[in-house]
Amino acid sequence: MISDDLVVATPRGLYCTAGDFYIDPWQPVERAVITHAHGDHLRGGSSRYYLARPGEGVARIRLPKDAFVASLEYGEQHTFDRVRISLHPAGHILGSSQVRIEHDGCVWVVSGDYKREFDPTCAPFEVLACNVFISEATFALPAYRWSSTPIVAREIFDWWNSNREKGFVSVLFAYALGKAQRILAELATLTNEAVYVHGAVASLVEAYREAGVTMLPTFPATVVSAKNFAGALVLAPPSAAGSPWMRRFGECRTGFCSGWMRVRGNRRRRGYDRGFVLSDHADWPGLLRTIRETHAGRVLLTHGYTDAMCRYLQEQGVAATALRTEYGAEN
Amino acid sequence: MRLFANLFETLDTTTSTHAKIDAMVDYFRGADPADAAWAVYILIGRRLKRSVGPSLLHTWLIEEAGLPGWLVEETYGSIGDLAETVALLVTPDPPAPPDGRGSTSSELRLRDWFHERILLLPSLDLEEKRRLIVGWWRSLPYRECFLVNKLLTGSLRVGVSRVLVTRALAELFDQPRTHVERALIGAWDPTPEFWGAMMRDESSTDSTHPYPFFLASPLEGPIGALGPRKDWLAEWKWDGIRGQIVRRAGQCTLWSRGEEIITDRFPEIVAAAAALPDGIVLDGEVLAWRDDRVLPFAQLQQRIGRRKLTQKILKEIPARFKAYDILEWDAEDWRNRPLQERRAQLQSVLTSLASKQIDISVGLREDSWEALAVLRESARTQGVEGLMLKAWDSPYGTGRQRGAWWKWKIAPFVFDGVLLYAAPGHGRRSNLYTDYTFGVWHGEVLVPVAKAYSGLTDDEIRTLDKWIRSHTREKFGNVRSVEPVHVFELAFEGIARSPRHKSGIALRFPRIKLWRTDKRAVEADTLGNLQAVLEQLQRDVR
Numbered sequence: 001m002i003s004d005d006l007v008v009a010t011p012r013g014l015y016c017t018a019g020d021f022y023i024d025p026w027q028p029v030e031r032a033v034i035t036h037a038h039g040d041h042l043r044g045g046s047s048r049y050y051l052a053r054p055g056e057g058v059a060r061i062r063l064p065k066d067a068f069v070a071s072l073e074y075g076e077q078h079t080f081d082r083v084r085i086s087l088h089p090a091g092h093i094l095g096s097s098q099v100r101i102e103h104d105g106c107v108w109v110v111s112g113d114y115k116r117e118f119d120p121t122c123a124p125f126e127v128l129a130c131n132v133f134i135s136e137a138t139f140a141l142p143a144y145r146w147s148s149t150p151i152v153a154r155e156i157f158d159w160w161n162s163n164r165e166k167g168f169v170s171v172l173f174a175y176a177l178g179k180a181q182r183i184l185a186e187l188a189t190l191t192n193e194a195v196y197v198h199g200a201v202a203s204l205v206e207a208y209r210e211a212g213v214t215m216l217p218t219f220p221a222t223v224v225s226a227k228n229f230a231g232a233l234v235l236a237p238p239s240a241a242g243s244p245w246m247r248r249f250g251e252c253r254t255g256f257c258s259g260w261m262r263v264r265g266n267r268r269r270r271g272y273d274r275g276f277v278l279s280d281h282a283d284w285p286g287l288l289r290t291i292r293e294t295h296a297g298r299v300l301l302t303h304g305y306t307d308a309m310c311r312y313l314q315e316q317g318v319a320a321t322a323l324r325t326e327y328g329a330e331n
Numbered sequence: 332m333r334l335f336a337n338l339f340e341t342l343d344t345t346t347s348t349h350a351k352i353d354a355m356v357d358y359f360r361g362a363d364p365a366d367a368a369w370a371v372y373i374l375i376g377r378r379l380k381r382s383v384g385p386s387l388l389h390t391w392l393i394e395e396a397g398l399p400g401w402l403v404e405e406t407y408g409s410i411g412d413l414a415e416t417v418a419l420l421v422t423p424d425p426p427a428p429p430d431g432r433g434s435t436s437s438e439l440r441l442r443d444w445f446h447e448r449i450l451l452l453p454s455l456d457l458e459e460k461r462r463l464i465v466g467w468w469r470s471l472p473y474r475e476c477f478l479v480n481k482l483l484t485g486s487l488r489v490g491v492s493r494v495l496v497t498r499a500l501a502e503l504f505d506q507p508r509t510h511v512e513r514a515l516i517g518a519w520d521p522t523p524e525f526w527g528a529m530m531r532d533e534s535s536t537d538s539t540h541p542y543p544f545f546l547a548s549p550l551e552g553p554i555g556a557l558g559p560r561k562d563w564l565a566e567w568k569w570d571g572i573r574g575q576i577v578r579r580a581g582q583c584t585l586w587s588r589g590e591e592i593i594t595d596r597f598p599e600i601v602a603a604a605a606a607l608p609d610g611i612v613l614d615g616e617v618l619a620w621r622d623d624r625v626l627p628f629a630q631l632q633q634r635i636g637r638r639k640l641t642q643k644i645l646k647e648i649p650a651r652f653k654a655y656d657i658l659e660w661d662a663e664d665w666r667n668r669p670l671q672e673r674r675a676q677l678q679s680v681l682t683s684l685a686s687k688q689i690d691i692s693v694g695l696r697e698d699s700w701e702a703l704a705v706l707r708e709s710a711r712t713q714g715v716e717g718l719m720l721k722a723w724d725s726p727y728g729t730g731r732q733r734g735a736w737w738k739w740k741i742a743p744f745v746f747d748g749v750l751l752y753a754a755p756g757h758g759r760r761s762n763l764y765t766d767y768t769f770g771v772w773h774g775e776v777l778v779p780v781a782k783a784y785s786g787l788t789d790d791e792i793r794t795l796d797k798w799i800r801s802h803t804r805e806k807f808g809n810v811r812s813v814e815p816v817h818v819f820e821l822a823f824e825g826i827a828r829s830p831r832h833k834s835g836i837a838l839r840f841p842r843i844k845l846w847r848t849d850k851r852a853v854e855a856d857t858l859g860n861l862q863a864v865l866e867q868l869q870r871d872v873r
Contacts, residue, residue, distance in 0.1 A: 141409055142396070142398055142402065142406055142420055143410055143416065143419040143420060263410055263415070263419075263762055264343070264412070264477075264761060265411060265412070265760065265762035265763065267343075268343065268490070269760070271346055273344055273345050273347075275344075305405075308402060308405045311401070311402075312399070312402055315399060
């Protein structure tokens with residue numbers, strides 16, 4: 001079927017025919033416009049990568065050394081054939097972008113992943129008016145509503161302190177890119193103590209510092225004696241949970257930061273002592289508000305609870321359909 | 332309520348046994364006796380008569396959520412727990428963190444929540460109930476909203492066992508655990524008086540009070556490892572209702588292991604017990620018994636299920652009590668005497684009673700393990716589940732203490748069934764599909780024959796959950812029908828005719844043995860195969 005759509009889902013990824021480029025492709029392509037550096041959106045093997053300048057540092061860590069990367073400033077126009085594109089902050093992680101695509105007076109926006117909460121580590125989400133909005137739907141059920149970030153940060157800090165009083169190490173699991181740095185930046189409003197970080201987190205923290213993000217001081221969690229960690233907070237990726245790497249901490253309490261922690265079954269099943277509801281994705285009210293503010297007449301949904309969101313939007317008079325993508329695998 | 336909510340939170344969010352016990356001790360130490368009594372009542376899993384059904388809460392949720400009904404259903408299906416879904420959808424915006432300890436909170440005490448609110452609900456009309464409950468939803472912070480909904484809909488499932496509660500109380504009162512066990516068994520009301528009596532170790536004044544049951548563990552390893560045969564009492568493992576006859580102060584009470592009084596269900600046993608001397612407690616099994624042999628458990632169930640016991644049913648399904656043990660004699664606690672001595676006493680008591688309705692569960696004569704093993708093979712034709720082995724020198728313990736009592740069951744029946752329906756589990760599985768219904772072929776259609784909840788690994792559960800979500804055919808509330816593709820080997824202990832089931836049969840204790848990924852749905856068993864098992868069993872019995 002021939003489609004007039006500016007962006008279509010193909011086996012390699014979301015594709016803009018008129019401009020001959022892909023957005024966050026999951027297979028190697030010639031021209032890849034990247035919304036952000038998470039593994040399900042940035043994959044190796046493409047010839048040319050186009051992304052927002054604040055995200056270049058973290059993207060380079062995750063790409064082969066010789067990869068071709070072209071950085072665009074937020075809002076800077078770039079032309080692919082007769083198509084004009086520009087990147088705009090998505091508020092998801094450092095350097096995350098929405099892709100605005102304009103062709104023949106028609107505007108499409110691809111959101112990538114986004115959130116509406118304030119995040120000290122990245123530029124806030126910019127509302128873009130468009131005809132068609134391609135949105136994520138990771139948490140598109142009304143049960144997912146986020147508490148305000150300072151409350152969650154205070155919760156984490158209190159948990160750390162109460163573990164410290166009992167002589168335990170606090171090991172907090174969070175995605176190594178984005179969430180970990182956001183926690184370090186949020187905690188900086190409450191303390192100036194140093195935090196130990198897992199190797200997978202450390203290099204990304206450095207990239208954030210180089211981009212000018214203020215965070216708590218960090219040490220690598222590689223010191224051999226458990227004594228050094230007494231009462232400390234340690235940040236690690238979820239993959240480190242239950243691994244031999246954990247042995248160095250002796251008696252510890254574990255926590256996990258994720259939007260999924262909103263649900264009791266998830267909190268209990270994961271076996272962590274605590275779950276903190278902190279997400280870099282939009283919650284249900286955030287998704288609805290954003291879709292409304294774009295004034296888009298048509299909405300396409302890429303990943304998450306797409307069916308529920310589609311039906312809800314349709315009932316609200318918005319033309320909504322689901323796109324088949326391979327995003328969301330990292331969650 | 333806030334203090335109890337804090338306790339709940341700690342229990343719910345830690346995996347450490349020590350931390351759980353410490354948290355309970357802390358709570359009880361600071362709690363008012365009335366609140367503490369209610370907390371014990373909830374924590375050990377006692378439930379009140381339901382004052383409002385889940386379907387009403389469900390309806391009100393849809394009305395109150397301000398969302399389309401299907402979206403509420405979809406959310407409920409994803410969360411899997413009604414109390415939690417209400418709390419997530421209806422509590423004020425923005426929500427407090429779900430396990431935040433610092434949020435503003437209801438200052439009403441736990442006791443008052445019951446006495447001034449929940450216990451008053453049954454006397455109110457529907458509109459008034461709705462007004463009150465919806466008012467709580469709107470005003471309570473997340474955690475308390477969740478807790479109150481849980482109390483309204485049934486039990487809490489907070490991840491503490493009765494044993495843990497007992498340990499915490501024993502530590503708090505500095506009493507042996509058996510004393511606390513003793514106080515918590517049987518009928519009691521959550522009052523400050525109850526709490527006080529338990530604290531002073533004076534709880535057992537009630538003349539109907541039973542003893543905690545001693546439970547057997549499954550025999551693992553070779554039978555020879557138990558030592559000489561002569562050191563052990565061997566009995567049939569009867570498949571009935573474990574019970575205790577308490578005969579004190581001229582009164583007779585029959586207790587089930589589920590700690591319910593079932594005296595009025597079994598008048599023939601109670602009548603026979605009236606001839607027992609006062610100050611005696613017997614442990615045994617209530618069985619349906621006719622024409623000199625035990626009837627299948629399903630028949631006993633019919634007997635319990637009847638609201639009214641007619642002469643007809645009393646005649647069709649007569650009951651008996653097979654006594655295992657004597658726990659009290661002449662108003663004295665005999666539990667610490669060796670089994671040898673207790674059995675001799677039991678034999679003497681029952682010989683002089685000379686009743687058919689209460690007699691001894693005989694010791695089996697076979698004098699070698701080999702001979703017993705042969706006898707065990709005939710268990711099914713005897714209508715029993717296998718053998719029980721009890722050390723002659725052992726005291727009567729509490730709960731499931733290993734070493735002195737073993738159950739040596741026969742291998743279960745097995746069949747291959749197809750997964751037809753799935754519903755979310757509870758507690759830590761509340762947003763996973765873990766409650767399954769399986770079917771077998773009856774001509775061209777699959778008829779449901781068994782429900783099973785256990786037997787898969789966590790990994791298998793996750794894989795299956797994902798598959799269920801993406802291969803759903805229809806949704807009925809939070810139950811989904813799925814494409815009939817996956818075959819499972821299921822084990823069960825017994826089979827009986829059942830006009831109440833579509834398949835016409837009922838299986839006893841079905842559970843999953845194996846996910847047969849090597850089999851296709853067409854290779855599953857047929858209803859005919861199961862009916863053949865039933866007929867074979869009936870032939871053996873005749």
